[in-house]
Amino acid sequence: MQKTIYTGDIVQQTPVISALSIHDLDDNKIHRFMFQSSQMNIGQYWYVPVFVAKGKKPGKSILLNTGVHGDELNGARVIQKIFESLDTENLLGTIIGVLQASPNSLMHISKNWHLSTDGGDFENMNRMYPGNENGNTASYHAYLLWNKLWKNNVDYVIDLHSQSTDTEYPLFVFADYRNSIAKEMAELIPADQVKNDQGEKGTVETTFIEHGIPAITIELGAARTFQADYINRSIIGIKNIFTYLGFIDNHTITQTAKTQNTVVGDNMYSVKALHGGYAEILVKIGEKITSGQIVAKQLNAFGDVIQEYASEQAGTVVSVNTGALREKGGLLVRILY
Template identity: 35%
Template sequence: MRARFAAFAACAMLSAQPVFAATESAGSLDGVTIIDRLDVNDLAAGAVQRFWFRAGMSPVGQPWLVPVVVVKGGQPGPRLLLTAGIHGDELNGIAVLHRLAAGIDPAKLAGTVTLVPGLNPPGLLQSNRQWTPDWSRSAPNLNRELPGKEGGTAIADFAGRQWSRLIRPNADSAVDLHTQSRGTAYMMYAFASTPRTRRMAELVAPDIIKMDKGERGTVENTLTDDGVPAITLELGRPEMFDDTMIARAEAGLINLMREMKMLPGNVTAPPASLTVANDIVAARARQPGWARLLLPIGSAVKKDQPIAEVRDAFGRLLETVAAPADGRINMITTDPRVAAGDTIARIVWWSPDPACQNGC
């Protein structure tokens, strides 16, 4: 009797533990399996597999399908999650993941790389930063909605399915790839928030690392807060494939995988030119008009140094926009049409305040 009771108690304790189900197949499309849940632990080692992940249903009753590539090494090791396209006008990261999916040899890989080149199908279809499944004039930002909630509103359910069935169960570390959005451009620029994520960012070798407490609901911060070190990697301009930026990001992610002992090869040290910052300020136009930058992106600037001019419809000078702080220009407007209060450039620098060590 005691043995039976002990067995029952043990079963009850086990059933109380959260358990992720194995990969769940839900059909196929053009020979690619459609899944409702991914667990890379139950996939065959030494292989590349492709899936459509069903992230929810559109307003016309058809599924939103998210592409997933899993490269599972012949040897056990870490699980690295790489995502792109959570903003539908930010495309460079998609090409980076395509190149990695084609270039990583599973026979040489220890661990698993899960690549998701297109988290936001409706936004990608509309070439829109936001999540745009319908005509809504107030479309939400999917990268502020994690971890979401399955069975909630449409956006909460979409985010919740991705978080609980795709993202969180398959990540020991993660990199979320972005660019700036329409009308603007970044350097190759990484966000980090902890000592480990700063190290990850250094290995990827961007031009600038911004230590940043981040925003609630992002891939990066939601994972990091849940114990999975993650960074955001920004790759220049939107709405294009920039081959130079794509190649740099691919090389940087391979370098990260080498440091994680996932791939063979020597780890490259961060470039001497790397800028690490923990604070940021915007230089803004006070008047509407036509803006022309006086300095290129990446320039080092001193406080009150002229960085742009704004002219009226006749070309007459309205104002000179000055740098609000010493630092380096990490973002610029690429659209010369500006309204009063619009950002012309952003400048990053290092604050000595101890409270800002991991971001002000």
């Protein structure tokens, strides 16, 4: 069985590990580690900050993960606040909090991991899992997180994201309803919208689901910012999940998808820009729209309308573009139905 490996280094007062086993950590304690990952071109390491709260009593283990995309920041505040409020005396099992899962992407405040070799390249870290031991730095980083930090330590997973820079979601959950526990987890969150979704290859959520571990993705609003309402409702939802799965017994489930009248959809339809130019969005997140409704228009540099965009689907607006300049292929409006 994997053991926790301490490299002997201390980074910012925090012990460095290159492998984690929750089984050989002291009970009734919140541990902090820097997980040593792949190396930069200058030979120094990338470090991922990790909390491990081990309860006084044994039980299952759940991973709260964030920072896979480096411009999506709301999730960090959720995990920080949850660990601030955790009481290991009343915790059964283990809660792992991984902050800054892609430190390179966070440093660049970017969706991508920036590689420096051969003049530079980019990798979307939420398509890389379970990673490759013989791959580039980004893929090796994914391999190390999967094999040395996550895989042998977790029974349930919540991965926290937001929409990308210049676009916005409400509090929105992706969950694969073929996994009944993932469905339960999703509906314990007082989110605005849920998409029943079979996932995409290489995402954190889908890779865990493929390995039989219930996992969901929470999308909190917009990139690059802290949004208190989405942060607070996610914390309520995650505490509901802790209660439902038996990690804590001092929290009462009151706000859920049911009380929030969460819209659940099985499909999404995206209206994308056909040109470069200024985008004017005519609908709001959460708005119900009809098929054929004009949802956006695009203007040239002089302000002339060059394109009006109608939705081919009726449904609820789940995402809009917030950056006024868009190029061809850029998202304008996304509809859940």
